[in-house]
Amino acid sequence: MLSSDSMACNPSNCQSNCYGNEEKAEVVVGEEYVSANQNQNLCIKCKTKEPIGGDEGRMFCIECFRSNLYGKFRLAVTSHAMITPTDNVLVAFSGGPSSRVALQFVHELQHKSLKNFDASRDRSLPVFRVGVAFIDETTISPLPSHDIDRAIQDIRLIVSNLAPPIKQLHVVPIENIYSGDGTNRLKNLLDAVSDTTGKEDLLLHLRMSSLQKVASESGYNKIVLGLCTSRIACHVISATVKGQGYSLPADIQYVDSRWEIPIVLPLRDCLVQELNMLCHLDGLKTVELLKGPCSGINGLVSSFVRILQEENPSRECTIVRTAGKLTPFHFNRIPESDDSIIPLATRRRQKRYNLKPNESISSESFCPICNSPLNKSDMLRLSNLGSCQTNSDSFGAACCSSCRFQILPKDPSSIDHFYSLLPQPLVARAKRSSYDNLSLLREQIQDCLLSDSEDES
Amino acid sequence: MLRVFRNEGRKGNDRVRKLKWKKARRRSRRRPGPACAVSAIRKGPLSKDLKPYSRECFYEVFEEEIHQVIVENQLFKPRERVAIGASGGKDSTVLAYVLSELNRRHNYGLDLFLLSVDEGITGYRDDSLETVKRNEIQYGLPLKIVSYKDLYGWTMDEIVKMIGLKNNCTFCGVFRRQALDRGAALLKVDKVATGHNADDIAETVLLNILRGDIARLSRCTSIVTGEDGPIPRCKPFKYTYEKEIVMYAYFKRLDYFSTECIYSPNAYRGFAREFIKDLERIRPRAILDIIQSGEDFRISTFTKMPEQGTCERCGYISSQKWCKACVLLEGLNRGLPKLGIGRSRGPNNDHKKGTKETNGAKSIESKQCGTLDF
Numbered sequence: 001m002l003s004s005d006s007m008a009c010n011p012s013n014c015q016s017n018c019y020g021n022e023e024k025a026e027v028v029v030g031e032e033y034v035s036a037n038q039n040q041n042l043c044i045k046c047k048t049k050e051p052i053g054g055d056e057g058r059m060f061c062i063e064c065f066r067s068n069l070y071g072k073f074r075l076a077v078t079s080h081a082m083i084t085p086t087d088n089v090l091v092a093f094s095g096g097p098s099s100r101v102a103l104q105f106v107h108e109l110q111h112k113s114l115k116n117f118d119a120s121r122d123r124s125l126p127v128f129r130v131g132v133a134f135i136d137e138t139t140i141s142p143l144p145s146h147d148i149d150r151a152i153q154d155i156r157l158i159v160s161n162l163a164p165p166i167k168q169l170h171v172v173p174i175e176n177i178y179s180g181d182g183t184n185r186l187k188n189l190l191d192a193v194s195d196t197t198g199k200e201d202l203l204l205h206l207r208m209s210s211l212q213k214v215a216s217e218s219g220y221n222k223i224v225l226g227l228c229t230s231r232i233a234c235h236v237i238s239a240t241v242k243g244q245g246y247s248l249p250a251d252i253q254y255v256d257s258r259w260e261i262p263i264v265l266p267l268r269d270c271l272v273q274e275l276n277m278l279c280h281l282d283g284l285k286t287v288e289l290l291k292g293p294c295s296g297i298n299g300l301v302s303s304f305v306r307i308l309q310e311e312n313p314s315r316e317c318t319i320v321r322t323a324g325k326l327t328p329f330h331f332n333r334i335p336e337s338d339d340s341i342i343p344l345a346t347r348r349r350q351k352r353y354n355l356k357p358n359e360s361i362s363s364e365s366f367c368p369i370c371n372s373p374l375n376k377s378d379m380l381r382l383s384n385l386g387s388c389q390t391n392s393d394s395f396g397a398a399c400c401s402s403c404r405f406q407i408l409p410k411d412p413s414s415i416d417h418f419y420s421l422l423p424q425p426l427v428a429r430a431k432r433s434s435y436d437n438l439s440l441l442r443e444q445i446q447d448c449l450l451s452d453s454e455d456e457s
Numbered sequence: 458m459l460r461v462f463r464n465e466g467r468k469g470n471d472r473v474r475k476l477k478w479k480k481a482r483r484r485s486r487r488r489p490g491p492a493c494a495v496s497a498i499r500k501g502p503l504s505k506d507l508k509p510y511s512r513e514c515f516y517e518v519f520e521e522e523i524h525q526v527i528v529e530n531q532l533f534k535p536r537e538r539v540a541i542g543a544s545g546g547k548d549s550t551v552l553a554y555v556l557s558e559l560n561r562r563h564n565y566g567l568d569l570f571l572l573s574v575d576e577g578i579t580g581y582r583d584d585s586l587e588t589v590k591r592n593e594i595q596y597g598l599p600l601k602i603v604s605y606k607d608l609y610g611w612t613m614d615e616i617v618k619m620i621g622l623k624n625n626c627t628f629c630g631v632f633r634r635q636a637l638d639r640g641a642a643l644l645k646v647d648k649v650a651t652g653h654n655a656d657d658i659a660e661t662v663l664l665n666i667l668r669g670d671i672a673r674l675s676r677c678t679s680i681v682t683g684e685d686g687p688i689p690r691c692k693p694f695k696y697t698y699e700k701e702i703v704m705y706a707y708f709k710r711l712d713y714f715s716t717e718c719i720y721s722p723n724a725y726r727g728f729a730r731e732f733i734k735d736l737e738r739i740r741p742r743a744i745l746d747i748i749q750s751g752e753d754f755r756i757s758t759f760t761k762m763p764e765q766g767t768c769e770r771c772g773y774i775s776s777q778k779w780c781k782a783c784v785l786l787e788g789l790n791r792g793l794p795k796l797g798i799g800r801s802r803g804p805n806n807d808h809k810k811g812t813k814e815t816n817g818a819k820s821i822e823s824k825q826c827g828t829l830d831f
Contacts, residue, residue, distance in 0.1 A: 245754045322666050326671075
């Protein structure tokens with residue numbers, strides 16, 4: 001029995017290995033629970049059933065595990081007012097376990113809301129609507145297209161089974177971010193990026209733009225991503241390694257409203273092992289499109305975090321908690337609305353979580369490619385731009401240093417060509433950033449400018 | 458940016474060779490200096506951005522970069538007395554060599570000393586101390602050695618015998634920091650310069666993220682630390698890669714001791730170090746990017762500063778009632794080596810999970826921390 005209370009010997013005279021046992025008492029979280037339990041084989045929550053077993057399921061029985069996981073989801077949703085009755089929510093579905101659980105939980109929430117609606121007399125609270133989006137990357141994927149077709153059929157089946165209420169499925173070819181036939185331009189754009197990591201990251205940014213476009217065109221007002229603790233932990237490390245320390249807090253909060261359609265992360269507190277376990281236990285079908293292993297920096301970071309997590313199962317949580325202590329941005333909250341249909345309690349909660357004393361709303365400038373807020377040195381460079389610049393020059397200068405290094409072509413003469421291959425949303429973002437923010441920029445970097453008398457021309 | 462020669466292979470890079478000659482001629486026209494020995498090098502030094510330079514040009518650019526860092530960050534003032542933390546390893550040897558060279562060349566007007574710490578590790582420290590003693594003679598810098606045995610009554614050998622190999626680096630790091638300060642006070646210096654390089658600082662940034670230490674995360678990228686403490690410290694090698702330092706030491710045939718500490722294999726830092734080595738292979742500039750991220754992290758000033766006081770036991774600077782070294786020593790002297798390791802224990806707080814160790818901590822006799830007063 002591991003007990004640190006009964007020390008009859010002390011380390012200097014003890015001949016047997018009692019002293020070694022004290023060290024073993026400092027052990028991974030899960031084992032503490034096991035040793036503290038009188039009957040070691042019971043769920044720690046309800047104390048009546050057997051735990052699932054294995055690494056992740058050591059502590060809870062099936063029901064308590066499921067309710068614990070759903071509880072994390074529901075707490076995130078309610079405390080950040082992620083989904084309100086008038087919302088039209090788009091769930092981004094990749095087929096993997098995280099987005100599968102996100103879809104499942106959002107459906108359960110909606111289903112319950114529908115039951116309440118049907119049961120209520122005055123029908124005052126509408127039921128929020130849900131759509132699902134899958135980004136179809138057939139044109140740029142190395143996988144055979146019939147594999148992807150089959151995956152899409154599976155996805156249609158999954159979504160159609162999640163009714164009532166019925167959810168619309170949008171299968172969005174990624175080249176649709178271009179107006180007209182964008183397949184070749186997209187392929188050429190990706191080929192123009194020589195850095196492996198840069199190419200992977202550019203694809204991520206294009207996927208997000210794609211989601212934004214379909215959400216905006218189809219009338220959704222929120223996007224749900226299944227981003228979980230484990231993926232966020234990897235993002236913390238890879239952003240640090242790419243020199244994106246300034247913008248990191250923007251990407252890892254529950255809410256991200258810098259986009260036209262705000263993004264919410266209801267599974268932010270769930271570990272990928274838990275999500276995998278739930279899919280396994282409940283038979284939630286996932287569609288694993290075998291993408292090639294991430295190479296470059298993203299792959300290296302994934303394996304690094306995996307090694308750390310194996311060494312200590314609370315490492316991912318610690319990483320996310322540390323990064324959570326970085327100061328978020330003013331757009332990391334749901335924009336407040338005066339919609340009187342939203343219950344007062346929800347509005348109050350919204351206000352409470354959005355309230356940050358002593359915070360001034362500082363305006364940020366954003367990189368046109370990755371939409372990250374620019375740090376001071378990037379802003380300085382942007383402000384030093386002369387006025388007579390070509391579109392592609394000002395585009396290049398408006399990008400953050402990380403995108404300039406890993407995505408933009410090294411050779412300045414190729415930037416024109418690169419710029420011509422960009423899809424409309426990124427070009428629009430670049431134009432917006434250089435027009436609207438020039439005076440704001442000047443204001444912000446006033447103390448770094450040498451001469452006060454530079455005029456606007 | 459530091460550019461260094463790299464073996465381009467036998468592809469007959471005439472254009473590259475011409476460029477190198479042009480650069481060499483420009484350089485020698487600009488300032489009478491060593492001629493660029495282009496053709497002699499087969500395996501030249503490698504740098505962060507992998508551009509070709511000859512050996513002599515590498516030395517020049519390396520030294521010039523350090524000089525720029527010193528000047529731009531105002532690390533030193535004329536007539537200051539500066540102690541160089543000297544372990545006998547490559548970083549501190551190169552630091553001592555370059556600093557004394559730059560001190561001469563650019564007339565910094567500094568009084569330089571070597572300050573060495575003897576942790577009492579047989580077979581490792583006694584060998585590296587011999588190296589430092591040779592450096593004293595080679596570079597003409599006066600040397601002072603402070604030992605754990607004198608300061609704390611314990612050598613690392615004795616400590617490891619008691620606590621094993623899991624948390625020994627914590628003890629050594631805490632003791633060394635104080636030892637350096639005490640040695641610096643004995644020498645009456647104004648500043649301590651250490652050989653921490655870009656790789657070290659990048660590892661520290663990652664470690665602090667992994668361990669949840671947000672307060673340290675905000676401080677660890679500063680090039681000067683402890684300005685409000687007894688003796689400020691600076692890191693002139695903050696932007697210099699370990700690889701460059703190794704190459705410099707190797708080609709200059711500097712005398713240094715190159716073995717890993719024998720007690721270190723289990724250090725947690727090893728994870729971060731492996732990762733950074735792999736990272737450097739894919740993208741060399743990532744090391745500087747990590748430091749950039751560390752500098753850019755938005756950390757509110759509330760979390761930054763721990764309140765600064767002094768240790769009740771020995772008077773050293775401390776944010777708690779007892780400084781960490783005293784807490785650890787207390788543990789050693791009472792045969793409780795977990796005291797001060799891990800979360801919130803020991804006489805410094807009332808944590809509920811705290812063990813029997815909190816009772817009677819102050820009443821037990823123990824060896825004194827050190828005889829110096831601050």
